[in-house]
Amino acid sequence: CDPASGDGAGVLFGMPDSFMRSKAQELFGAELPPQGEYAVSNVFFPPHNSTALEDCKAIMERLVKERGLKVLGWRPVPVDNSMLGRDPLDSEPVTEQIFVVNPGKYNNREFEQELMRIRKVTEDEAAAMLGPESGFYINSLTSHTITYKGQLTPEQVAAYFLDLKDPTFISHMGLVHSRFSTNTFPSWERAQPIRMMCHNGEINTLRGNKNWMYSRGGIMASDIYGDETMQLLPATSDHMSDSGNFDSVLELLTKGSNRSLPESVMMMIPEAWQDNDNLSDTKKAFYEYNSCVMEPWDGPAMVAFTDGRYIGATLDRNGLRPSRYYVTKDDHVMLSSEIGVCPDLPDAEVKIKHRLEPGKMFLVDFDTQRIVPDDEIKEEVASMRPYAEWVENGIIDLETWVKTDGMPRSKMDFKLTNKKLNMFGYSTEKLEMLLLPMAVGGKEALGSMGNDAALAVLSEKPRQVSDYFKQ
Template sequence: MRSASHPVAQGMYDPRNEHDACGVGFVATLTGEASHELVDQALTVLRNLEHRGATGSDPDTGDGAGILIQIPDAFLRDSVPFVLPAAGGYAVGIAFLPADAAETAEAVARIEAVAADEGLSVLGWREVPTAPGLLGAAARETMPAFRQLFVADAAGEKTGLALDRAAFALRKRAEREVGVYFPSLSARTIVYKGMLTTGQLEPFFPDLSDRRLASAIALVHSRFSTNTFPSWPLAHPYRFVAHNGEINTVRGNRNWMRARESQLASDLFGAGDLERIFPICTPDASDSATFDEVLELLHLGGRSLPHAVLMMVPEAWENHASMDPARRAFYQYHSTIMEPWDGPACVTFTDGVQVGAVLDRNGLRPGRYWVTDDGLVVLSSEVGVLDIDPARVVRKGRLQPGRMFLVDTAEHRIIEDDEIKDRLAAEHPYAEWLEAGLIELADLPDREHVVHTHASVTRRQQTFGYTEEELRVLLAPMAGSGAEPIGSMGTDTPIAALSDRPRLIFDYFTQLFAQVTNPPLDAIREELVTSLHSSLGPQANLLEPT
């Protein structure tokens, strides 16, 4: 039942290399009052970001568009024939089911069995109205069937975040064991998305036009799949984020998460073994989808959403001479347990109560925001996405590198970057933990200096990476005549993998970045925002701060 929206790995194509660079935005109200007007405004923002998305040769098949909103409780109650618990007492999400009716019936039965195994009762299913006639041929051929699944805790005890953890286990198992993708399955938020253009999203999902569908937060995204294939599941938003940019370190990030799985332990996800939700990172997912999966684990595992985001997208702290020591300790501690997810990125995120955005430490993606006198907050990839009278704007600005912009609809205010980070830095004695558990190489005792014999020179040259070319072209002229070493930047030698000669191991590695949309970076020209430090030692449980 795997989605056929993009090809399987073949030739030089691998779905694990999927990246995207897109248009992103959110609309929220500081009053916290849900309304359909806010959903309309978010859809307007989305349509005005059309130029940041893309289509193929078929103009009616988009790379992807979507919206994430709070659970529209009143609308859903009016739309289903079964009784729903109080708001927060049920989780709902759209399932991307097989188009074949028999396969759908089988998938539904298997999902319900998994739900029962996870201690959840299935309240019912709802057919999601759609308008497939709007779609181009490619989108229509790969279009799944859409049904909303409603579940609740069988014991009637779990609500909100606790219910989301149970729904998380159900969703991960359904994706792995049944092959059915859920854009979201939550008691707090719901996602409508697909392989659509920005103008198709609302008419394709008539739910979005219903005046009863209301939210105080709406996150939208228009996808441009950089050198990759569009697909229904890889449209944004995901469960927590919508992302504009590339995660250039994603291959290493995935490998590290896979390595950490054996150490993961938590009693927050029910009594079952955590292996039932592995792998955390779906093998064929895009960089944004992988980022969302790890963020979801960190948040549901006990950390606040801003905390989890800052673990993955830290500001430049190592060479920041004036940074507060407590904040530096916060970043340094987390750098030992989670490597940064680096690359040019504007990441917007929400849990249904807080909504915010963070910019990569280099500031290589745009993010603009403005606040009106009636509490409307708009953030987007660019200005002009919503027609607002300038006289109503009481605050505006742009995201700064490494800074976070956060709206809290429960506290009815914007929480400033310094307050967020100072609060997080004070949660635990990070400086004491570092003092007790981290040893710098410079602090190790000196050893006795050993003068090696000339007989060991070849071994030492090999140890330090000398090559035959360097000995012949650079060192020999220097030793023979005292001449300056002369070399050039260019090379016409074969790449290491194709060379007939032995090559150094680091010759086989090159910097990975999306050349279409961002520059390569290095630790010399960008010393302030890069680091060459690494930590050695055993991995601890990522879900237990200690």
């Protein structure tokens, strides 16, 4: 184990406007437009491959121009790699910043949507040219935030990126993450924060979530992108970690539609709403409707998220990850998955100290400059559309349908019992060992001998249709 080789660490900052203005003036002799009308992104290029670097730049510049935006220039990001271990040093990318300006063609939300399109199409074209894990990676491309990350230890982040030592590098927020690789190997691009979130925990339903996102891709449509919606798909990939897939879907929901970031997070990580008498009917209707649109990304997880306007965190419905927050008397807000992150903070300076509860959301709104209570933001989101009406008119309950409109059940002709049992593949063993205990006791039979029968798909014997489906 090399202590100088980290699994990944980084910080997502609110755009450091004064710093970026000084660099644009220094390098390009240009005055940046007002904040929100330009974007700066850290881009990783494959190491020791100048041809790939120029080709990827050309792709990105062409796509920026096609969307009516302007590339102001590229800036090599100064780094100090003297403290890196062998593994991160061997795969260390070339990092450069691209400055993209909105010449007034789009409002801010449209600008963000075009930036996402440019990033997605650039990545697809670069992957087609270089392969899916070539080392080319766009850390973020937005007017509100910028991410500095890599295959580093937490202590190495500020030492590696020399920008972070500049006294003019000032930001109103930071999303900080240190990665411990479990399901995927460490790499520069898999480090977190990603584009809109960072994550402590695991998404246990990942395979199902990815399959469902891929399956519905053929009918997915966005009023914003119209016939070009397919440029944003697929939203998930086997080359990304569980956090990477979550982030990609979160960004698609937030920027590919008119949903807000809190609404998208509520869809993906719903609180326990079924049989929950403490929830309002409005919120229950929201969760029930959206359960038909998006399966929960479930597992022990604390997810922190931001889009520049909001920064917040939510905890899984079972509360299987720690999360605590402090609010100081001078209105600094700190939330962490560990206690003691700021050991020098005296208790006398703390105004509020609390833990994030299961299924709850902690949210700071920079536009209104306040902490928004969980109930307030969720009631606001749930009240935006007539979810209760949609659930009432759109969901068919089978039991209710059978009672009202269903076909009457025909009487059983016991003379045909053996014939039907043979037709559907029921054996004497299945009747006596499985069905009889269910009929008598109302529960499944328990056995301890195991089942050494061949899987139905590999069996040479005829099997029931249900045998082909196993969890």
